Amino acid sequence: MSFLEILRFAVRGVTANKLRSALTMLGVLIGVGAVILLVAVGNGSAQQIADRIAALGTNTLTVQSTSRGGSSNTAITVQTAEALQDPVLAPDVKSVSPVVSTSATITYQGTDHSVQQFVGTYPSYFTASNTPVGTGAAFTGDDLAQGRRVVLIGTTVAEELFAGTDPIGQQVTVSGALFTVVGVLDEKSATSGFQDANDVAVAPLTAVQQALTGYGAVSSVIVEAASTDKVDDVQAQIATILDQRLKVSATSGGNSSTPYRIQNASQLLETQTETANTFTVLLGAVAGISLLVGGIGITNIMLVTVTERTREIGIRKALGAPRRAILTQFLAEATMLSLIGGGLGVAAALIGSQFSIVGIKPVIVPSSIALALGVSVAIGLFFGSVPASRAAGLRPIDALRYE
Amino acid sequence: MTGPRPVLDVRRVAKVYGEGEATVHALRGVSLVVERGDYVAIMGSSGSGKSTLMNIVGCLDVPSTGTYLLDGVDVSRLNDRxxxxxxxxxxxxxxxSFNLIPRTSAVANVExxxxxxxVQAKQRRQRALAALELVGLGGRANHGPNQLSGGQQQRVAVARALVTEPALILADEPTGNLDSKSTTDILSVFDELNAAGRTIVLITHEPEVGARARRLIKLFDGQISSDVRQRPIGVAPALADQPTIQLERLR
Structure with a gap:
């Protein structure tokens, strides 16, 4: 009795009850597919975050105020930011760009667009924040000093307001103030979560303060270090200056009590990756449950199949089937169900991963394929073998009499 | 005409089912020797132990006590394989009850x-078709069991029993569920097989089936109550000259 022959019996067994076999496979398909795809989504979002943070540049630090009350002596103002550019106390600082950010409505010839981030800053912002100018030119230090109302807009804004026309040189109205568009920023690939990174406008700090925000505290200060390995030095230097400026006593210590927070890209990367990993694990766990349910499906079908076919096993034994041939047949049936179902699940996941899901491009983790397939086959084998070996071990007459 | 060893040698075989109060003695020490080429019918009321005896003889069940030699080999010493x-x-x-495998064609059942x-697939198909031809079902090889009548199903089962050309054919009430026409068909197949030298043991309820056998054994309450030789062992002259494709290969 060749193995091929037994396989043929198994195929016949699987195809004898097509609907049931198909439903069992569907259970495995969904389980395996869900595991692979959801893990891929989690992984994709983690990679996206990493890409985005890398795009921010690894030699910049962001200083933000942590005081909520807005008490004037702890707020970070333009003057505080200017003080960071100190060749004696902070020799490794390359540039300092105070940033005010607000949301504003831009109007052009009756078309409204509500921009999420209307940024007022220094010209050094463009290199520090890795925001290159696509067409046109960045505003200059002179523009800043004069408080000229010029603005650079992101691609989303350009498409919304100037569909088909060249935006450069056009005049737009932002909260009643006229701004001249001087450039369009390069498109940014990384979308930050639910925010569109291209839905942005950048103007000189003085102009924005004058027209929109007023001369108060700034939202954040982007500090560019001279080089990537100087980031830690710069962090210490600006912390010293800020402690002086904001009158933080050295003894009060502890990062939590300072009225500011300094973040660098690698720290950001770390926390974000941690969050993303938690997300992946959660998704994987949910998918794992569905795989388990699929496995229980196989188990159930194998139990029913073997019990229902105990008589058939008796007939086969009476005709001279050795125990091993019967066991092999049922194991092959279980393996076939789980392998085909699992294979289709892998295919479904691979197809599904071609599309972006909730704005995330899934990235398949190869080990998740092996794990999901392995688990489904193992479940099928194990739970197929127990009832099959019990039935194969029966005396033919007992199997024949089984009702 | 008897072989050197009896095909069946059953020695004081007993079979007990259950334990304690519920104990049932299905066989109470049956001894029976069947020579090669014999055609034995076993009769008895229900509960007389005939099916139990048949299952033991067919190696489907094991006796509680006693030994059973098939072709001189003690079956209890054989392992599962x-x-x-x-x-x-x-x-x-x-x-x-035929016991064909459901949703499987007649020829696949016989194979x-x-x-x-x-046996190789090609040769297997050939032999299975020849066996079906022999029982008169050559034209229904691809029908499933649910597309065949009771008599046809039983003939498929007979074809399956003889396709391996076994020396011993055991039949547990083969005509019990059949009409008279099918009964005649099945019995004539058995007659031919026996004429070709096969040993046949069958169980029956019907006296006319028992009458066709060479030897008639009656069981009562787990013991042999009578054992009558109706015709001597030997090839019936009228049937000896009827070779068929299948029967030519018999020993």
Whole structure:
């Protein structure tokens, strides 16, 4: 009795009850597919975050105020930011760009667009924040000093307001103030979560303060270090200056009590990756449950199949089937169900991963394929073998009499 | 005309089911020797132990006490694999309830024992078709069991029992569920097989079936109550000259 022959019996067994076999496979398909795809989504979002943070540049630090009350002596103002550019106390600082950010409505010839981030800053912002100018030119230090109302807009804004026309040189109205568009920023690939990174406008700090925000505290200060390995030095230097400026006593210590927070890209990367990993694990766990349910499906079908076919096993034994041939047949049936179902699940996941899901491009983790397939086959084998070996071990007459 | 060893040698075989109060003595020490080429009918009321005896003889069940020699070999000493071989090569079993494998065509059912014997697919198909031809079902090879009448199903079962050319054919009430026409068909197949030298043991309720056998054994309450030789063992002259494709290969 060749193995091929037994396989043929198994195929016949699987195809004898097509609907049931198909439903069992569907259970495995969904389980395996869900595991692979959801893990891929989690992984994709983690990679996206990493890409985005890398795009921010690894030699910049962001200083933000942590005081909520807005008490004037702890707020970070333009003057505080200017003080960071100190060749004696902070020799490794390359540039300092105070940033005010607000949301504003831009109007052009009756078309409204509500921009999420209307940024007022220094010209050094463009290199520090890795925001290159696509067409046109960045505003200059002179523009800043004069408080000229010029603005650079992101691609989303350009498409919304100037569909088909060249935006450069056009005049737009932002909260009643006229701004001249001087450039369009390069498109940014990384979308930050639910925010569109291209839905942005950048103007000189003085102009924005004058027209929109007023001369108060700034939202954040982007500090560019001279080089990537100087980031830690710069962090210490600006912390010293800020402690002086904001009158933080050295003894009060502890990062939590300072009225500011300094973040660098690698720290950001770390926390974000941690969050993303938690997300992946959660998704994987949910998918794992569905795989388990699929496995229980196989188990159930194998139990029913073997019990229902105990008589058939008796007939086969009476005709001279050795125990091993019967066991092999049922194991092959279980393996076939789980392998085909699992294979289709892998295919479904691979197809599904071609599309972006909730704005995330899934990235398949190869080990998740092996794990999901392995688990489904193992479940099928194990739970197929127990009832099959019990039935194969029966005396033919007992199997024949089984009702 | 008897062989050197009896095909069946049953020695004081007893079978007890259950324990304690519920104990049932299905067989109470049956001894029976069947020579090669014999045609034995076993009769008895229900509960007389005939099916139990048949199952033991067919290696489907094991006796509680006593020994059973098949072709001189003590069956109780065989392991699972050897028993599977014995069932496959030496014995052809016909069940009262046909016991065809559902959703499987007639020819595939007949092929089954050959498949377990390791016969090549092509040869297997040939032999299965020849066996079906022999029982008069050549035209229905591809029908499933649910497309066949009871008599046809039983003939498929007979074809399955004889396709491996076993020396011993056991039939447990093969005509019990059949009409008179089918009964005649099945019995004439058995007559031919016996004429060709096969040993046949069958169980029956019907006296006219018992009458066709060479030897009639009656069981009562787990013991043999009578054992009558109706005709001597030997090839009936009228049937000896009727070779068929299948029968030519018989020993």
């Amino acid at each position: 050897q028993l599977a071989l014995v069932r496959n090569r030496r014995i052809g079993f016909v069940f009262q 089954l024992p050959l498949a377990y014997a390791g």
